[in-house]
Amino acid sequence: MNDENGIIRWSTDLSVNSPTLDLHHQILIGCLNRLYAIGGAWKQCLPAVRRELWQILGYCRIHFHVEEQAMAKAGTPAAILENHKKIHRNIITKMRASWDSFEQAPTRFPFDETLRFLRLWLLKHVREEDQESYGALMRGNRLVEDDIGRIRYADVAKKLNMKGRQGMDATLRGARVLVVEEVMDLRVLFQRVLQEHGAQVSSTKSVLEANTTIVAALPDLVLLGWSMDGATAFARELYQNHGVPVIAATFEPLDKVVEACDLVGIAHVLLHPASAADVARVAQETVAGLVPMRALLADQQDARYRAAYA
Numbered sequence: 001m002n003d004e005n006g007i008i009r010w011s012t013d014l015s016v017n018s019p020t021l022d023l024h025h026q027i028l029i030g031c032l033n034r035l036y037a038i039g040g041a042w043k044q045c046l047p048a049v050r051r052e053l054w055q056i057l058g059y060c061r062i063h064f065h066v067e068e069q070a071m072a073k074a075g076t077p078a079a080i081l082e083n084h085k086k087i088h089r090n091i092i093t094k095m096r097a098s099w100d101s102f103e104q105a106p107t108r109f110p111f112d113e114t115l116r117f118l119r120l121w122l123l124k125h126v127r128e129e130d131q132e133s134y135g136a137l138m139r140g141n142r143l144v145e146d147d148i149g150r151i152r153y154a155d156v157a158k159k160l161n162m163k164g165r166q167g168m169d170a171t172l173r174g175a176r177v178l179v180v181e182e183v184m185d186l187r188v189l190f191q192r193v194l195q196e197h198g199a200q201v202s203s204t205k206s207v208l209e210a211n212t213t214i215v216a217a218l219p220d221l222v223l224l225g226w227s228m229d230g231a232t233a234f235a236r237e238l239y240q241n242h243g244v245p246v247i248a249a250t251f252e253p254l255d256k257v258v259e260a261c262d263l264v265g266i267a268h269v270l271l272h273p274a275s276a277a278d279v280a281r282v283a284q285e286t287v288a289g290l291v292p293m294r295a296l297l298a299d300q301q302d303a304r305y306r307a308a309y310a
């Protein structure tokens with residue numbers, strides 16, 4: 001399950017027999033893996049460490065909320081559910097303390113110790129407490145699975161009063177967006193849509209050009225053509241060193257790109273062919289910054305699925 005850098009590979013021995021809750025656990029493991037990938041360079045990557053800690057804390061709250069609903073719906077005995085909720089609360093308390101300690105003194109943050117703690121609770125909690133308390137109840141439980149599959153992560157985040165990067169009501173108004181796209185038609189489309197939503201847009205045709213642009217002033221958001229030369233390294237740098245969220249725009253099928261995007265901290269994926277509404281929605285969701293990429297994509301696919309079978 002693990003390689004030498006500490007990276008955790010999700011495998012079925014971590015499954016709780018629920019595709020939705022398995023995805024949640026994979027998303028959390030993804031956050032942890034990005035911290036492992038940063039490793040010894042963490043002091044040079046404080047924006048990325050900050051983002052992952054914030055995202056783990058926030059996404060855990062979303063996950064626990066959904067998981068507790070699933071457990072209740074699946075008929076978990078009350079005493080077991082109560083005990084499980086208590087464990088969740090303790091984990092949140094500990095993670096909030098980690099977040100506070102990072103915010104107070106980022107360079108003195110106990111990075112390795114925090115990573116050990118996160119790894120321990122994440123794997124132990126999933127493998128022991130999650131699997132043991134509800135794994136069997138969720139096996140083949142289509143009713144509960146469909147129920148929790150309908151929950152939108154962005155709605156849970158709002159319900160839990162979670163704050164995104166720019167508060168609750170993030171809009172594109174005034175946001176400085178850099179479009180990096182070699183295909184002229186796409187560049188024009190992105191620019192037009194984002195400007196219509198009040199963003200200040202600049203654009204470049206290449207990553208090389210974009211590199212010089214961001215030296216002068218960091219944008220709030222980058223929309224990046226994913227197949228361009230140097231795109232991956234550019235995205236990684238924006239994520240690790242600058243804390244700028246990046247949307248990868250791609251013609252590839254999602255399952256071909258999602259792993260690589262996840263590992264370099266891509267904030268969202270825009271799948272072509274994209275309508276003007278898709279561009280605006282993806283940009284808005286990214287600026288809101290409430291929900292991790294793979295959860296946003298799951299919401300989007302569920303919406304498509306629901307629309308197709310309505």
Ligand SMILES: [Fe+2]
Pocket residue numbers: 025063067126130
């Ligand atoms: Fe869980």
Ligand SMILES: [Fe+2]
Pocket residue numbers: 067084088125129130
């Ligand atoms: Fe749990």
